[in-house]
Amino acid sequence: NGNSNAHGVELHTPQPHIAVEPVSTTVSVLSALQKYQVIPAIVESLVSPLPHGPDADEQPDPDYTEKAARTLLTYLEVGGMLTQEEKEQLQKVVTNDRTKSAWGLDDEAWKMLQHSTKTD
Numbered sequence: 001n002g003n004s005n006a007h008g009v010e011l012h013t014p015q016p017h018i019a020v021e022p023v024s025t026t027v028s029v030l031s032a033l034q035k036y037q038v039i040p041a042i043v044e045s046l047v048s049p050l051p052h053g054p055d056a057d058e059q060p061d062p063d064y065t066e067k068a069a070r071t072l073l074t075y076l077e078v079g080g081m082l083t084q085e086e087k088e089q090l091q092k093v094v095t096n097d098r099t100k101s102a103w104g105l106d107d108e109a110w111k112m113l114q115h116s117t118k119t120d
Contacts, residue, residue, distance in 0.1 A: 030075070030078065030080055040086065042072050043072070043082070043086045043090060044089070045064075045068055046072070046090070046093065046103070047090065047092060049061075049065060060102075065102060066103055066105075069105055069109075070105075072113070073105075073109055073112060076112065077112075084119060087116075087118070090113070091117045091119070094113055
């Protein structure tokens with residue numbers, strides 16, 4: 001497999017039969033989201049959004065809101081769990097169809113989020 005070049009450095013031909021297994025980052029990402037309290041912060045930002053703009057006189061940032069909602073959905077899709085308190089907080093807003101529109105979610109994503117916030 002090795003070839004010598006003029007400088008005496010051995011070059012190796014890649015081994016195509018050696019498969020590299022893809023590494024799943026799901027566990028480490030879920031762990032980091034929980035460790036650093038990211039999900040509670042996202043839930044709070046969706047339930048009680050801060051106004052934005054130069055004088056904080058504008059409605060919540062729709063771009064941020066959509067990204068935060070999609071991050072929360074991704075967290076749930078890979079097995080992340082909401083606390084009872086987070087479910088209760090989100091229930092206050094996911095029952096409103098205007099929220100669905102404001103968060104930029106399609107029907108399927110909205111139904112998943114509603115289902116995920118059902119309390120026991």
